[in-house]
Amino acid sequence: MKPTTVLQLLPWPIALAPLGWLGIRFANGALGANPIEAVIRELGQSALWLLLATLAVSPLRRRLGWPPLAVLRRPLGLLTCGYALLHLGAYGGLDQAFFWPAIAADLTKRPFMTLGLAALLLMLPLAATSPRAVARRLGATAWRRLHRLVHPIALLALLHHYWLIKADYRPALVETAVLTLLWGERLVHGVAHWRNRVARMEFTR
Amino acid sequence: MLIGTPAEIPARDITPEGVYRQRRRFIGAGVASLLAALGLGLPSLALARTPTGRILDYRKPGAFPSDEESNSYDDITGYSNFYELGSGKSDPQANAKALQTDPWSLVIEGEVKRPVTLALEDLLSPHAAHPLEERIYRLRCVEAWSMVIPWVGFPLGRLLKRLEPTSRARYVVFQSILDPERLPGQKSRLLPWPYQEALRLDEALHPLTLLAVGLYGRVLPNENGAPIRLVVPWKYGFKSIKSIVRIRLVTERPHTTWNRHAPQEYGFFANVDPAVDHPRWSQSRERRIGEFLKRPTLPYNGYEQQVAPLYRGMDPTALR
Numbered sequence: 295m296k297p298t299t300v301l302q303l304l305p306w307p308i309a310l311a312p313l314g315w316l317g318i319r320f321a322n323g324a325l326g327a328n329p330i331e332a333v334i335r336e337l338g339q340s341a342l343w344l345l346l347a348t349l350a351v352s353p354l355r356r357r358l359g360w361p362p363l364a365v366l367r368r369p370l371g372l373l374t375c376g377y378a379l380l381h382l383g384a385y386g387g388l389d390q391a392f393f394w395p396a397i398a399a400d401l402t403k404r405p406f407m408t409l410g411l412a413a414l415l416l417m418l419p420l421a422a423t424s425p426r427a428v429a430r431r432l433g434a435t436a437w438r439r440l441h442r443l444v445h446p447i448a449l450l451a452l453l454h455h456y457w458l459i460k461a462d463y464r465p466a467l468v469e470t471a472v473l474t475l476l477w478g479e480r481l482v483h484g485v486a487h488w489r490n491r492v493a494r495m496e497f498t499r
Numbered sequence: 500m501l502i503g504t505p506a507e508i509p510a511r512d513i514t515p516e517g518v519y520r521q522r523r524r525f526i527g528a529g530v531a532s533l534l535a536a537l538g539l540g541l542p543s544l545a546l547a548r549t550p551t552g553r554i555l556d557y558r559k560p561g562a563f564p565s566d567e568e569s570n571s572y573d574d575i576t577g578y579s580n581f582y583e584l585g586s587g588k589s590d591p592q593a594n595a596k597a598l599q600t601d602p603w604s605l606v607i608e609g610e611v612k613r614p615v616t617l618a619l620e621d622l623l624s625p626h627a628a629h630p631l632e633e634r635i636y637r638l639r640c641v642e643a644w645s646m647v648i649p650w651v652g653f654p655l656g657r658l659l660k661r662l663e664p665t666s667r668a669r670y671v672v673f674q675s676i677l678d679p680e681r682l683p684g685q686k687s688r689l690l691p692w693p694y695q696e697a698l699r700l701d702e703a704l705h706p707l708t709l710l711a712v713g714l715y716g717r718v719l720p721n722e723n724g725a726p727i728r729l730v731v732p733w734k735y736g737f738k739s740i741k742s743i744v745r746i747r748l749v750t751e752r753p754h755t756t757w758n759r760h761a762p763q764e765y766g767f768f769a770n771v772d773p774a775v776d777h778p779r780w781s782q783s784r785e786r787r788i789g790e791f792l793k794r795p796t797l798p799y800n801g802y803e804q805q806v807a808p809l810y811r812g813m814d815p816t817a818l819r
Contacts, residue, residue: 326577326588327578330786389786403776460761461586461760
């Protein structure tokens with residue numbers, strides 16, 4: 295197998311292991327007194343960390359100077375979307391038992407629920423344009439522009455987390471620090487890139 | 500075309516709730532045995548804890564008897580909000596050892612003619628002034644879950660009346676232990692410590708209001724607020740302050756911890772009310788721990804008949 299193929303397959307077993315572990319504990323009654331809450335929280339937490347991992351690929355690729363890392367983005371992005379869908383599904387199916395009036399009221403009346411739903415809805419076009427054939431038909435520029443949506447998605451997801459906290463903000467602060475670091479790298483890279491272009495333009499003039 | 504009102508569902512087609520829940524349990528057991536057959540069953544993951552702690556001498560049943568099924572000892576001790584011991588639901592049990600309950604003293608002072616300091620033993624052994632009895636109460640958390648808990652304790656009012664509140668006494672303030680050296684949640688300053696709660700004097704004197712020193716017949720485990728805690732069953736759980744070291748009768752309405760932290764989310768009265776939503780979630784239904792389907796939340800957590808007279812003539816929006 296080519297190294298890039300291995301790299302591309304690697305996230306699947308790693309990222310799906312927590313799901314298996316969650317399933318085993320759920321079936322064995324080992325998730326405490328409120329297993330439904332535990333399932334929803336763990337799925338959401340996994341989705342958020344996978345989202346941050348997806349966002350970490352490009353900065354790492356640049357800092358390590360190893361372009362093949364880019365192939366990690368697709369599996370990590372798809373896994374993020376999968377966990378987010380399961381997170382919403384667990385809320386609708388397990389917590390609310392598909393009681394639509396309550397679900398509709400939650401999603402429209404509670405800002406933190408609305409933000410979470412918005413993040414998930416924005417993820418869907420990214421997942422849908424993930425197959426190579428679709429991406430090719432879309433064209434590289436349009437694809438890249440569309441996939442910049444990952445940044446507002448990350449912001450929405452983080453706010454979604456903050457808004458449900460009662461007093462202990464520490465886990466969300468760690469996530470914020472990571473996101474800030476990743477955005478900071480992009481900013482630094484963007485500025486350097488822009489300076490290079492300006493310098494080159496002046497040189498050719 | 501015939502347009503008619505939809506026929507009512509005949510009673511025989513509606514699954515009784517008990518049967519439904521049994522089915523759920525059956526399905527759960529099925530899933531577990533399927534996993535076991537696949538070699539994935541790990542019974543050691545979910546070991547039940549045996550209750551420990553000193554057995555109390557108490558009257559059973561006490562006042563306000565209930566035939567509701569109590570939650571298991573595991574559920575009650577493994578799932579609680581006790582931020583002094585950490586913010587996660589299982590943190591209090593994991594960090595229980597950090598709470599030192601012996602020696603303990605409870606000071607009752609302020610607008611009373613006979614202030615008193617009670618030692619742990621005064622609280623735990625049956626006393627003519629406050630004989631212990633069982634009280635099986637529903638506990639409704641502001642987070643929309645609930646449990647049924649067999650407390651052992653005595654009515655707070657009985658103790659307070661013996662100390663003769665003065666005519667200036669209007670409110671009763673309670674304070675929890677302050678021990679930032681040992682308690683992990685106080686080390687990291689999750690809330691302004693010590694935890695403080697308060698009741699209006701008439702609420703404190705109500706016969707439902709309990710000072711609990713035990714559950715399931717034994718002394719309170721640390722994670723549930725040992726050695727002595729308040730239980731006010733018609734209010735959201737955060738009012739039922741744990742590990743009390745000080746009770747003070749005062750004239751002015753005092754501040755309370757969660758109310759100060761987020762006044763729009765946690766009111767001073769905090770009476771359970773399905774009609775008034777928490778700003779971030781609905782309060783109309785609740786998950787009884789151990790059940791799959793949510794059940795409707797009752798006004799005053801089902802104690803309306805006993806306590807509604809306390810609030811007659813008051814603006815209902817002020818009772819959040």
